Amino acid sequence: MKKQFENNRQLILYFIKGSKTYFILAILFAAAASLFDLINPRIISFTVDSVIGSKKASLPAFFNGFIQGVGGITYLKSHIYLIGVFVVIVAIIGALFRYLFRLFNSKGAEKFVKVMRDGLFEHIVHLPFAWFTHNPTGDIIQRCTSDVETIKRFLSEQLTQMLRIIIMIVLSLYFMSTISIKMMLAAAIFIPIIVTYSLFFHKRIGATFEKADEEEGVLSSIAQENLTGVRVVRAFGRERYERQRFEKQNTIYTKAFMKLDILITWFWSIGDGISGLQLLTIAALGAYFGVKGDITAGDYIAFVSYNTMLVWPIRSLGRVISDMSRASVSIDRIRYIMNSEEEEDDKDALNVDMHGDIVFDHVSFRYNDDGPLVLDDISFAIEKGTTLGILGGTGSGKSTLMYLLDHLYEVSSGHIYINGVDIKHINRDYLRKNIGLVLQEPYLFSKSIEENIAIGIHSATMDDVEEASKIASLNEAINHFKNGYKTSVGERGVTLSGGQKQRTAIAQMVIRKTPIMIFDDSLSAVDSETDMKIRRALEENIHDATVILISHRITTLMQADQIIVLNKGRIAEVGNHQQLRSQKGIYRKICDIQNIGEDNS
Numbered sequence: 001m002k003k004q005f006e007n008n009r010q011l012i013l014y015f016i017k018g019s020k021t022y023f024i025l026a027i028l029f030a031a032a033a034s035l036f037d038l039i040n041p042r043i044i045s046f047t048v049d050s051v052i053g054s055k056k057a058s059l060p061a062f063f064n065g066f067i068q069g070v071g072g073i074t075y076l077k078s079h080i081y082l083i084g085v086f087v088v089i090v091a092i093i094g095a096l097f098r099y100l101f102r103l104f105n106s107k108g109a110e111k112f113v114k115v116m117r118d119g120l121f122e123h124i125v126h127l128p129f130a131w132f133t134h135n136p137t138g139d140i141i142q143r144c145t146s147d148v149e150t151i152k153r154f155l156s157e158q159l160t161q162m163l164r165i166i167i168m169i170v171l172s173l174y175f176m177s178t179i180s181i182k183m184m185l186a187a188a189i190f191i192p193i194i195v196t197y198s199l200f201f202h203k204r205i206g207a208t209f210e211k212a213d214e215e216e217g218v219l220s221s222i223a224q225e226n227l228t229g230v231r232v233v234r235a236f237g238r239e240r241y242e243r244q245r246f247e248k249q250n251t252i253y254t255k256a257f258m259k260l261d262i263l264i265t266w267f268w269s270i271g272d273g274i275s276g277l278q279l280l281t282i283a284a285l286g287a288y289f290g291v292k293g294d295i296t297a298g299d300y301i302a303f304v305s306y307n308t309m310l311v312w313p314i315r316s317l318g319r320v321i322s323d324m325s326r327a328s329v330s331i332d333r334i335r336y337i338m339n340s341e342e343e344e345d346d347k348d349a350l351n352v353d354m355h356g357d358i359v360f361d362h363v364s365f366r367y368n369d370d371g372p373l374v375l376d377d378i379s380f381a382i383e384k385g386t387t388l389g390i391l392g393g394t395g396s397g398k399s400t401l402m403y404l405l406d407h408l409y410e411v412s413s414g415h416i417y418i419n420g421v422d423i424k425h426i427n428r429d430y431l432r433k434n435i436g437l438v439l440q441e442p443y444l445f446s447k448s449i450e451e452n453i454a455i456g457i458h459s460a461t462m463d464d465v466e467e468a469s470k471i472a473s474l475n476e477a478i479n480h481f482k483n484g485y486k487t488s489v490g491e492r493g494v495t496l497s498g499g500q501k502q503r504t505a506i507a508q509m510v511i512r513k514t515p516i517m518i519f520d521d522s523l524s525a526v527d528s529e530t531d532m533k534i535r536r537a538l539e540e541n542i543h544d545a546t547v548i549l550i551s552h553r554i555t556t557l558m559q560a561d562q563i564i565v566l567n568k569g570r571i572a573e574v575g576n577h578q579q580l581r582s583q584k585g586i587y588r589k590i591c592d593i594q595n596i597g598e599d600n601s
């Protein structure tokens, strides 16, 4: 089993591997920038008190050494512009460090989300088929885009900022304490107040954001369904209904975000109030101590500057805490995907010869543990190289049977064997590569017809593509297209007719020459004549493959070596066409409906 992330910290540490150095550099430059930001108020207080005024300077040793180096205070009094130059130099160095901090911070965040996106995609493609039926596509996309973006914003704007803020608070308080301990304590008292009220909002913002994020997922799903199902929407004139559905969800989503905005507005307004109060308290206290003679005018200016500098990090600390709630919700949502278990093969999974008999041995299956039995005690065998036909009403479990053979789901009970080996012990990738499955509604990529037919087979030549499309009776249609095989298939193949799409999918399978071929109602969109032509071409060209034909059309199935009739998940009849035609059962009834008389056989 792959790594499980018990908490958000583990997930962050997992994805931060490639970007750690960037973040460390960002933090170092943030610390350096903060230090340089805090030097200027000290220079100004020194200038006011000791250069313009006559107070004896009490400066740190390196500062004193520097002043002596440029000619001492007396020299500075007559060359006061030097202090201006020094202030500018300090500001430039501070700005340079800030630039480097932002640069490494952004690089780190971009790298982090790239690794996260890659990791997510890699994980998602290995998730079991069943996972996708439980998780709407729109919601998955929203988690991989919007939630990843929230995390990126948090990392690039907040996480390193938080460390910068802490550094700034510690340094500001230290510089303040060198001026007046009492005033420093008065300024510091506001820090726990702001942190406490931020934590108070943290939970509420988190819960509201989670709700808003979920609503966004539902909205994305509706949009995604409508875009991919645009034909159905138009065909059934469902535009109005779908628009209303979208508008309703959009209203819910907007309300959820408005609630969040109101909460954030309250959070900021209260924060602004507390910060204003702090500034006022320090300005008043400073004036009081100044009048009393406890601090000088220079100290007062410096202190007020430090306090202004302190207000920003304290306010940001509040913001980081509130944003942390949003980010942790997003991380949680991504953790859900990363903790979903991938399909995993046995360590000693086999690559058996797939040119062998297929046996279903008392197979039963239900999609959900508490759901109904979709397949009930199915047993049959297909001899290698023969053709099996499957007939059955809608919902009788025909497709499910094939999904089980392709190991897309685990059987609930029983076994499926290929060449004597339970498919549980066959390497999934290998198994699926060797089973060609053409679905009734094939999926084509928005590439050219040629690329779609040869998809995944790098060695395929144009001759191979043409040969496959001939067998699939597709070549004539393609030759009528202006760009031939280079014709681009629109997204999901909407520029092709249903029959052309099905035949493209058949060509896709034929070119692979898989030992097992399944046609799941995949000739339904072609006329009976083309259906026959394709089957004949397949018979002539694919000699040793085991073929499974699922169809509602007796003419498609009647040549099969063996036919099973499925009814409500159970095998109702087995035999060849003649045998089944002569029994008074479902098969015969369908033959009669489709006007298949004895002489057709």
Ligand SMILES: Nc1ncnc2c1ncn2[C@@H]1O[C@H](COP(=O)(O)OP(=O)(O)OP(=O)(O)O)[C@@H](O)[C@H]1O
Pocket (backbone or CB within 6 Å): 133, 367, 368, 374, 392, 393, 394, 395, 396, 397, 398, 399, 400, 401
């Ligand atoms: N992902 C799923 N979750 C739960 N039930 C499902 C799922 N997919 C199919 N079913 C149910 O399983 C039963 C068999 O479905 P299946 O698609 O295998 O039938 P089918 O014989 O291929 O039908 P059709 O001829 O209409 O394609 C149906 O009752 C269907 O509702």
